Amino acid sequence: MNVIQEDLHWVLTLYINGASPRSTAALANIRKICDHELAGRSDLKVVDIRTDPEMAIRDNILAIPTLVKHLPAPRRYLVGDLGNEERVRAALEIGSGEKY
Amino acid sequence: MVAGASGTGKTMFALEFLLRGIRDFGEPGVMFSFEESRSDLIENMAIFGFDLETLIADGMLIIDAFHIEPSEIVTTGGFDLEGLFLRLEKAIETVGAKRIVLDTIEVLLASFGNDVLVRGELSRLFRWFKERKLTAVVTEERGREGNLTRYGFEEVISDCAILLDHRVHEEISTRRLRILKYRGSEHGTNEYPFLITDRGFVVLPSIEMDSISTASEERVSTGMEQLDQMLSGGIFRGASLLISGRAGTGKTTIAAQLVDAACRRGERALFISFEESQARLIRNMRSVGIELQQWVDAGLLNIWAERSTAYGLEEHLGRLDRMLEEFCPRVVVLDAMRSLVELGPERNIRATLAMEIDVLKAREITCVITSLTHGNEEESSAVGVSSLTDSWLLLRNIEHNGERSRLLFVIKSRGMAHSNQVREFIFTPQGAQLVEVMVDPRGGILTGSARKQQMAHFARIADNRLANIKRNQRSLQRRTAVLRAQIAVLENELEATSSDLEKANEEQRRKQEAVAADQFEAERIREASM
Numbered sequence: 120m121n122v123i124q125e126d127l128h129w130v131l132t133l134y135i136n137g138a139s140p141r142s143t144a145a146l147a148n149i150r151k152i153c154d155h156e157l158a159g160r161s162d163l164k165v166v167d168i169r170t171d172p173e174m175a176i177r178d179n180i181l182a183i184p185t186l187v188k189h190l191p192a193p194r195r196y197l198v199g200d201l202g203n204e205e206r207v208r209a210a211l212e213i214g215s216g217e218k219y
Numbered sequence: 220m221v222a223g224a225s226g227t228g229k230t231m232f233a234l235e236f237l238l239r240g241i242r243d244f245g246e247p248g249v250m251f252s253f254e255e256s257r258s259d260l261i262e263n264m265a266i267f268g269f270d271l272e273t274l275i276a277d278g279m280l281i282i283d284a285f286h287i288e289p290s291e292i293v294t295t296g297g298f299d300l301e302g303l304f305l306r307l308e309k310a311i312e313t314v315g316a317k318r319i320v321l322d323t324i325e326v327l328l329a330s331f332g333n334d335v336l337v338r339g340e341l342s343r344l345f346r347w348f349k350e351r352k353l354t355a356v357v358t359e360e361r362g363r364e365g366n367l368t369r370y371g372f373e374e375v376i377s378d379c380a381i382l383l384d385h386r387v388h389e390e391i392s393t394r395r396l397r398i399l400k401y402r403g404s405e406h407g408t409n410e411y412p413f414l415i416t417d418r419g420f421v422v423l424p425s426i427e428m429d430s431i432s433t434a435s436e437e438r439v440s441t442g443m444e445q446l447d448q449m450l451s452g453g454i455f456r457g458a459s460l461l462i463s464g465r466a467g468t469g470k471t472t473i474a475a476q477l478v479d480a481a482c483r484r485g486e487r488a489l490f491i492s493f494e495e496s497q498a499r500l501i502r503n504m505r506s507v508g509i510e511l512q513q514w515v516d517a518g519l520l521n522i523w524a525e526r527s528t529a530y531g532l533e534e535h536l537g538r539l540d541r542m543l544e545e546f547c548p549r550v551v552v553l554d555a556m557r558s559l560v561e562l563g564p565e566r567n568i569r570a571t572l573a574m575e576i577d578v579l580k581a582r583e584i585t586c587v588i589t590s591l592t593h594g595n596e597e598e599s600s601a602v603g604v605s606s607l608t609d610s611w612l613l614l615r616n617i618e619h620n621g622e623r624s625r626l627l628f629v630i631k632s633r634g635m636a637h638s639n640q641v642r643e644f645i646f647t648p649q650g651a652q653l654v655e656v657m658v659d660p661r662g663g664i665l666t667g668s669a670r671k672q673q674m675a676h677f678a679r680i681a682d683n684r685l686a687n688i689k690r691n692q693r694s695l696q697r698r699t700a701v702l703r704a705q706i707a708v709l710e711n712e713l714e715a716t717s718s719d720l721e722k723a724n725e726e727q728r729r730k731q732e733a734v735a736a737d738q739f740e741a742e743r744i745r746e747a748s749m
Contacts, residue, residue: 136301144296168305179285181303182331186295198331199296210293 129153129161129211130190136183137169141200145184148201156213222359222368223383228394228415229358230255231267232383233320235419236356238269241279246317249310252284253326260284267419281310289330298331300340304347311353319348319355367399378402384410396422412574416537439550439585441473442480445642445653449629454610456549457583458633459576461605463590464614469625469644470589471495472651473612474552475504475511477587479650481550482514489548491539492524494555500524508650521546536574543582551579555589556604573607609633614644619669627653643670 133149135142146165153161168175168183178187186197188211195210223229230252237248252260260282261271274280283306310316321327324341331337348355359368367382380399395410413422438453447453454460460477462470471494478488490511492500500522501511514520523542543551556572572588579586590604605611610632616623627642642653 134302136299141297141299168302172305172309175302176306176309179287181287181300181306181327182298183301184298185302194291196292198292198294199298202296203294206293207295210295 127160127191129157129163129188131161132164132166132174132178132187132189134166134168134175134178134180134183134185134187137167139183142184144200144202145186148204148207149186152207152211152213220357220359220368220380221383222361222380224361224385227361227383227385228413228420229383230260230263230322231415232381232420233322233356233358234260234264234269237280237318237320238264238271238274238419240318241274244317247279247314248318248320249281249307249314249316250283250320250322251307251310252282252320252322253287254323255284256286257282257284266417267415268417269419278314281314281316283310287326287330289326292330294332297336300327300331300337300344303327304344307344311351317353319353321355321357323358323360325358325360379404383413414534414537414540416534416541418537418541421537421540435583439477440480440484442476442478442483443473443644443651443653446473446627449640449642449653450610450632454585454632456585457580458609459579459586459588459607461588461590461608461611462614463592463605463611465592465616468614468616469646469651470591470614471500471554472504472507472509472646473614473627473644474554474587474589475500475509476650478520478550478552479509479511479514481585482517482519485519486549487547488514488520488550488552489542489546490520490522490552490554492522492552492554495524497522497524507646508648521548536571536578539575540578543578543584548584550585550587552587553589554587555591572604576607605630622668624670 131149131153133145135146149163153163166174168180180187182198184198184200186201188195188197191212197207197210201207221229221232234250237250240246240248250260255263264271271280271282275282307319311319327341328337345355361382362368367380379401382397382399384395384397386393386395394413394415396413397410398406398408400406411422413420415421435456435458437456438447439456439458440447440453441450462473464470475490478490481488490500495503497515501515504511511520511522515522521542553575576586576588588604588608611630613628613630615626615628617626625644627644640655642655644651644653646652
């Protein structure tokens, strides 16, 4: 499993609403994951719906914050401040063996 | 909130709300569809005669349709629905919307979880709608077993709740609508049948019953003077008349006669014939002296002839409603009700007819329903329907002396005095006419040739009586003359006798005087001689 995961690359978009508490929390939570176990294997884009609403509309974003996992497939929408680490890791399909 | 199971017409209701807003009130609208795609919506509404694309191009309508797949969504903590709000806000501002549709909110609740958070967000959304004076229609899936909605969302949206229901029983579909609550407004609490027709959503009756609560006092002639008399002047305007009887008893003829009378008054009439084509109906009625073609030509009569099975009950009602709207008849004939039975079970026919009668009554249209009965059911089968109608004529054939005669009974007639006598009705080249039946001295009634025989018999008796009387008169006259003559003779005799008596009396008086004079003379002589 570790071997397979070595080849994977995570393409993520986080939709936030300015500096709202939930947006700030979500950003901190995903940054932590990207900087550690997905270091070098992730591409995180942060979109503020106030400044770039068109993107949010294109991605059918209704809830804020929402983290979209475009890759690896299947696509997932992680709704909320990403505080529930267990659910986040499961949704992102990060192998439990790689826990830091 | 519009709640209902799938296929009950929620989306239709919501879209029509937007389209009528645009068309009739110039209010732009926004639709958020979480279920159907934009192209599906445009295509579906085109079937009902609504051109969404033009409205979108004119900047009056925005349809924002997007698919959310609940299985792709994972909740990982606190969130709000700012994304949805932002999207709505943009759409509303783009067209200056006054009306909003969210179809269906079910998807949102299923995707993001039905917790306090989502409910809180949605009530925030509805408060925001209210602040902006936007009217919103939100659809939701019907809940199971007595629950109004699956997520109990009616607690959040509380201004007005409408429930749509669609029942299919033995392949007959019936749609019903009920207003569960309407805050700050009175509303009917009944279930109202509705149709989805090519003109969109039609709730029946399409005219408020309140507006026609005043029953008409005006009488409408049946076109048969004698029948009008039996009904003490005809049937009331806007009333319903049931004519029941077996095949060949003359139901259609009486109905046609009524139509003919209406057209003669210059009123429009609609003849719905499930039995015969227009050409056959006109030909058949011509044979009994009712010329319907002239009224068709004059644009006063519309004959709608088609096989009842060509449409379902719902579509039949929809078409009827449309025809009433466009043609505005004062009299409608439905010939024959029995054909509707082919469309479904009796109970539904009754419900449909009740609906139909209500629709007609609401428009103050006088309606005639004929009902074909078979065999022994003659009177019983029509009873279910007869309670719906104001008046009921029963036609019956009787066979006597190897011939058939038609009899007409007025079984009931609401709100008016009516004859409870039976009449025979006969076809003449001037149409059907009623004649009084003859009572057979041996019991029963006489019709047809038996009636003619009896009439001839009566005529002979009458002739004989007249001759007797004349004879008697002559003999009495003779006797009077004889007596007069005798009186004259006796009077002469009397005169002569009394004159003789007078003479005799005179003579007697003179003689007495003479005697008295003689006595006086004798005494005077005697005194002188002394």
